[in-house]
Amino acid sequence: MRDAGALPLGLTRVAGHRGAKLRAPENTLAGFKAAKRLGAGWVELDAKLTRDGIPVVIHDETLERTTDGAGRVGSATLAEIRRLDAGRWFAPEFAGEKVPTLEEALRLIAAEGMGVNVEIKPCPGRERETAEASIRVIRAIWPRTLPAPIVSSFKRASLEAAQAAAPELPLGLLLEEHEADWREAAERLGCKAIHPNWSALTAGWVAEIRQAGYASVTWTVNDPEAARRLAGWGVDCLITDAPDLIVPAIG
Protein backbone atom coordinates (compact mmCIF):
# COMPACT_ATOMS: atom_id res chain seq x y z
CA MET A 1 0.00 0.00 0.00
CA ARG A 2 1.20 3.54 -0.70
CA ASP A 3 2.33 5.70 2.17
CA ALA A 4 -0.63 7.33 3.90
CA GLY A 5 0.66 10.75 2.91
CA ALA A 6 0.42 9.79 -0.74
CA LEU A 7 -3.14 8.48 -0.76
CA PRO A 8 -5.37 10.03 -3.42
CA LEU A 9 -8.28 12.37 -2.61
CA GLY A 10 -6.94 12.96 0.89
CA LEU A 11 -8.06 9.47 1.90
CA THR A 12 -6.80 7.63 4.93
CA ARG A 13 -6.14 3.92 4.83
CA VAL A 14 -9.08 3.10 7.09
CA ALA A 15 -12.60 4.53 7.03
CA GLY A 16 -15.32 3.65 9.51
CA HIS A 17 -18.43 2.07 7.98
CA ARG A 18 -21.60 3.88 9.04
CA GLY A 19 -19.36 5.26 11.79
CA ALA A 20 -18.09 2.15 13.54
CA LYS A 21 -21.00 -0.22 12.99
CA LEU A 22 -19.75 -3.00 15.25
CA ARG A 23 -18.84 -0.67 18.12
CA ALA A 24 -21.59 1.97 18.25
CA PRO A 25 -25.03 2.41 16.70
CA GLU A 26 -24.58 2.86 12.97
CA ASN A 27 -25.01 6.24 11.29
CA THR A 28 -25.20 8.20 14.56
CA LEU A 29 -23.07 11.02 15.91
CA ALA A 30 -21.82 8.64 18.61
CA GLY A 31 -20.80 6.24 15.87
CA PHE A 32 -18.76 8.85 14.00
CA LYS A 33 -16.99 9.84 17.21
CA ALA A 34 -16.27 6.20 17.95
CA ALA A 35 -14.71 5.76 14.51
CA LYS A 36 -12.32 8.61 15.23
CA ARG A 37 -11.48 7.27 18.67
CA LEU A 38 -10.77 3.84 17.18
CA GLY A 39 -8.31 5.20 14.63
CA ALA A 40 -10.27 5.85 11.42
CA GLY A 41 -9.46 9.05 9.55
CA TRP A 42 -12.58 8.93 7.38
CA VAL A 43 -16.12 7.71 7.85
CA GLU A 44 -18.73 6.41 5.44
CA LEU A 45 -22.43 7.20 5.92
CA ASP A 46 -25.70 6.68 4.05
CA ALA A 47 -27.91 9.60 3.00
CA LYS A 48 -31.61 9.29 2.32
CA LEU A 49 -34.52 11.77 2.12
CA THR A 50 -37.36 12.22 4.55
CA ARG A 51 -40.85 12.73 3.18
CA ASP A 52 -40.26 16.48 3.38
CA GLY A 53 -37.03 16.24 1.42
CA ILE A 54 -34.40 16.58 4.15
CA PRO A 55 -31.31 14.37 3.83
CA VAL A 56 -30.91 12.20 6.91
CA VAL A 57 -28.30 9.59 7.75
CA ILE A 58 -29.79 6.11 7.80
CA HIS A 59 -29.15 2.92 5.86
CA ASP A 60 -32.42 1.03 5.57
CA GLU A 61 -35.58 1.91 3.66
CA THR A 62 -37.47 1.37 6.90
CA LEU A 63 -37.05 2.55 10.48
CA GLU A 64 -37.48 -0.69 12.40
CA ARG A 65 -33.97 -2.12 12.52
CA THR A 66 -32.06 0.94 13.73
CA THR A 67 -34.67 3.01 15.60
CA ASP A 68 -37.64 2.52 17.89
CA GLY A 69 -39.95 3.71 15.10
CA ALA A 70 -41.72 1.88 12.29
CA GLY A 71 -42.52 2.44 8.65
CA ARG A 72 -40.68 3.83 5.67
CA VAL A 73 -38.08 6.57 6.06
CA GLY A 74 -39.40 8.23 2.92
CA SER A 75 -42.94 8.33 4.36
CA ALA A 76 -41.92 10.06 7.60
CA THR A 77 -41.26 13.77 8.07
CA LEU A 78 -38.07 15.01 9.64
CA ALA A 79 -40.03 16.02 12.75
CA GLU A 80 -41.36 12.46 13.08
CA ILE A 81 -37.94 10.90 12.57
CA ARG A 82 -36.34 13.25 15.08
CA ARG A 83 -38.56 11.92 17.83
CA LEU A 84 -37.09 8.43 17.46
CA ASP A 85 -34.30 6.83 19.45
CA ALA A 86 -31.53 5.49 17.21
CA GLY A 87 -29.18 4.22 19.90
CA ARG A 88 -31.00 2.16 22.50
CA TRP A 89 -31.46 -0.82 20.16
CA PHE A 90 -27.67 -1.15 20.05
CA ALA A 91 -26.93 -0.80 23.76
CA PRO A 92 -28.51 1.05 26.70
CA GLU A 93 -25.64 3.53 27.00
CA PHE A 94 -26.47 4.88 23.54
CA ALA A 95 -30.07 5.72 24.42
CA GLY A 96 -30.94 9.21 23.23
CA GLU A 97 -28.97 9.05 19.98
CA LYS A 98 -31.01 10.46 17.09
CA VAL A 99 -31.11 9.83 13.38
CA PRO A 100 -28.84 12.71 12.36
CA THR A 101 -29.59 15.05 9.52
CA LEU A 102 -26.82 15.00 6.95
CA GLU A 103 -26.02 18.55 8.01
CA GLU A 104 -25.56 17.59 11.66
CA ALA A 105 -23.44 14.59 10.73
CA LEU A 106 -21.18 16.58 8.44
CA ARG A 107 -20.75 19.34 11.02
CA LEU A 108 -19.68 16.80 13.64
CA ILE A 109 -17.37 14.92 11.27
CA ALA A 110 -15.73 18.15 10.14
CA ALA A 111 -15.32 19.26 13.76
CA GLU A 112 -13.56 15.94 14.41
CA GLY A 113 -11.22 16.73 11.50
CA MET A 114 -12.22 13.63 9.57
CA GLY A 115 -12.94 12.96 5.91
CA VAL A 116 -16.32 11.64 4.79
CA ASN A 117 -17.72 9.39 2.11
CA VAL A 118 -21.37 10.30 1.60
CA GLU A 119 -23.13 7.34 0.05
CA ILE A 120 -26.31 8.43 -1.72
CA LYS A 121 -28.80 5.73 -0.76
CA PRO A 122 -32.04 6.90 -2.35
CA CYS A 123 -35.50 5.54 -1.83
CA PRO A 124 -36.74 4.22 -5.19
CA GLY A 125 -37.66 7.05 -7.53
CA ARG A 126 -35.73 9.69 -5.57
CA GLU A 127 -32.28 9.00 -7.04
CA ARG A 128 -31.62 12.46 -8.47
CA GLU A 129 -33.38 14.40 -5.74
CA THR A 130 -31.41 12.65 -2.98
CA ALA A 131 -28.10 13.43 -4.68
CA GLU A 132 -29.04 17.06 -5.31
CA ALA A 133 -30.27 17.70 -1.76
CA SER A 134 -27.21 16.03 -0.26
CA ILE A 135 -24.89 18.11 -2.40
CA ARG A 136 -26.61 21.32 -1.34
CA VAL A 137 -25.81 20.40 2.27
CA ILE A 138 -22.20 19.47 1.49
CA ARG A 139 -21.64 22.72 -0.38
CA ALA A 140 -23.23 24.81 2.33
CA ILE A 141 -21.24 23.52 5.26
CA TRP A 142 -18.18 21.44 4.36
CA PRO A 143 -14.95 23.35 5.12
CA ARG A 144 -12.40 23.82 2.35
CA THR A 145 -9.64 22.99 4.81
CA LEU A 146 -10.62 19.29 4.80
CA PRO A 147 -10.53 16.85 1.87
CA ALA A 148 -13.64 17.15 -0.28
CA PRO A 149 -16.27 14.53 0.58
CA ILE A 150 -16.43 11.59 -1.81
CA VAL A 151 -20.00 11.18 -3.04
CA SER A 152 -20.65 7.55 -3.93
CA SER A 153 -23.63 5.48 -4.99
CA PHE A 154 -24.70 2.20 -6.49
CA LYS A 155 -27.33 4.22 -8.35
CA ARG A 156 -26.00 5.63 -11.56
CA ALA A 157 -28.85 8.15 -11.79
CA SER A 158 -27.68 9.56 -8.46
CA LEU A 159 -24.10 9.84 -9.72
CA GLU A 160 -25.31 11.53 -12.92
CA ALA A 161 -27.20 14.08 -10.87
CA ALA A 162 -24.20 14.61 -8.59
CA GLN A 163 -21.91 15.08 -11.56
CA ALA A 164 -24.19 17.74 -13.00
CA ALA A 165 -24.77 19.49 -9.67
CA ALA A 166 -21.24 19.49 -8.30
CA PRO A 167 -18.52 18.75 -10.81
CA GLU A 168 -15.98 19.82 -8.16
CA LEU A 169 -16.82 16.91 -5.84
CA PRO A 170 -15.10 13.55 -6.32
CA LEU A 171 -17.53 10.75 -7.17
CA GLY A 172 -17.19 7.07 -6.28
CA LEU A 173 -18.73 4.23 -8.26
CA LEU A 174 -20.04 1.54 -5.90
CA LEU A 175 -19.95 -1.99 -7.27
CA GLU A 176 -21.28 -5.21 -5.74
CA GLU A 177 -19.41 -7.29 -8.31
CA HIS A 178 -16.87 -7.00 -11.07
CA GLU A 179 -19.26 -5.36 -13.49
CA ALA A 180 -17.97 -5.54 -17.04
CA ASP A 181 -18.71 -1.89 -17.76
CA TRP A 182 -17.03 -0.42 -14.65
CA ARG A 183 -14.43 1.50 -16.63
CA GLU A 184 -16.88 2.92 -19.15
CA ALA A 185 -19.33 3.87 -16.38
CA ALA A 186 -16.65 5.53 -14.27
CA GLU A 187 -15.43 7.54 -17.23
CA ARG A 188 -18.91 8.60 -18.33
CA LEU A 189 -19.85 9.65 -14.80
CA GLY A 190 -16.58 11.47 -14.17
CA CYS A 191 -15.77 9.31 -11.13
CA LYS A 192 -12.51 9.65 -9.26
CA ALA A 193 -12.82 6.49 -7.16
CA ILE A 194 -14.00 2.90 -7.61
CA HIS A 195 -15.67 1.31 -4.55
CA PRO A 196 -15.91 -2.45 -5.07
CA ASN A 197 -17.17 -5.00 -2.60
CA TRP A 198 -13.93 -6.41 -1.17
CA SER A 199 -14.94 -10.00 -1.84
CA ALA A 200 -15.10 -9.24 -5.58
CA LEU A 201 -11.65 -7.64 -5.68
CA THR A 202 -8.58 -9.32 -7.09
CA ALA A 203 -4.98 -8.15 -7.27
CA GLY A 204 -5.43 -7.74 -11.02
CA TRP A 205 -8.50 -5.56 -10.68
CA VAL A 206 -6.82 -3.35 -8.09
CA ALA A 207 -3.93 -2.86 -10.52
CA GLU A 208 -6.33 -2.01 -13.35
CA ILE A 209 -8.11 0.53 -11.19
CA ARG A 210 -4.87 2.18 -10.27
CA GLN A 211 -3.50 2.13 -13.81
CA ALA A 212 -6.70 3.77 -15.02
CA GLY A 213 -6.04 6.59 -12.53
CA TYR A 214 -8.79 5.91 -9.99
CA ALA A 215 -8.59 5.67 -6.23
CA SER A 216 -9.76 2.33 -4.80
CA VAL A 217 -12.03 2.20 -1.75
CA THR A 218 -13.34 -1.19 -0.67
CA TRP A 219 -15.96 -2.35 1.83
CA THR A 220 -16.71 -3.84 4.30
CA VAL A 221 -13.47 -5.33 5.59
CA ASN A 222 -13.64 -6.66 9.15
CA ASP A 223 -11.12 -9.50 8.89
CA PRO A 224 -7.52 -8.44 9.65
CA GLU A 225 -6.09 -11.12 7.36
CA ALA A 226 -8.20 -9.94 4.42
CA ALA A 227 -7.23 -6.37 5.25
CA ARG A 228 -3.54 -7.22 5.02
CA ARG A 229 -4.07 -8.96 1.69
CA LEU A 230 -6.04 -6.04 0.23
CA ALA A 231 -3.49 -3.55 1.53
CA GLY A 232 -0.75 -5.60 -0.09
CA TRP A 233 -2.57 -5.33 -3.42
CA GLY A 234 -2.46 -1.57 -3.16
CA VAL A 235 -6.05 -0.76 -2.21
CA ASP A 236 -6.14 2.85 -1.06
CA CYS A 237 -8.85 2.74 1.61
CA LEU A 238 -10.55 -0.03 3.55
CA ILE A 239 -14.03 0.70 4.93
CA THR A 240 -14.62 -1.29 8.10
CA ASP A 241 -17.17 -1.77 10.85
CA ALA A 242 -14.32 -2.15 13.36
CA PRO A 243 -11.45 0.31 12.88
CA ASP A 244 -9.85 -1.04 16.07
CA LEU A 245 -9.28 -4.38 14.28
CA ILE A 246 -8.19 -3.05 10.91
CA VAL A 247 -5.96 -0.07 11.77
CA PRO A 248 -3.42 -2.20 13.65
CA ALA A 249 -3.59 -4.95 11.03
CA ILE A 250 -2.32 -2.72 8.26
CA GLY A 251 -0.42 -0.09 10.21
Ligand code: G3P
Ligand atom coordinates in the same frame (compact mmCIF):
# COMPACT_ATOMS: atom_id res chain seq x y z
O1 G3P B 1 -20.28 2.49 0.84
C1 G3P B 1 -19.93 1.18 1.12
C2 G3P B 1 -21.04 0.38 1.70
O2 G3P B 1 -21.64 1.12 2.73
C3 G3P B 1 -22.07 -0.01 0.70
O3 G3P B 1 -23.04 -0.89 1.20
O4 G3P B 1 -25.25 -1.44 2.08
O5 G3P B 1 -23.39 -0.94 3.65
O6 G3P B 1 -24.42 0.88 2.32
P1 G3P B 1 -24.07 -0.58 2.37
Ligand code: MG
Ligand atom coordinates in the same frame (compact mmCIF):
# COMPACT_ATOMS: atom_id res chain seq x y z
MG1 MG C 1 -23.19 2.60 2.83
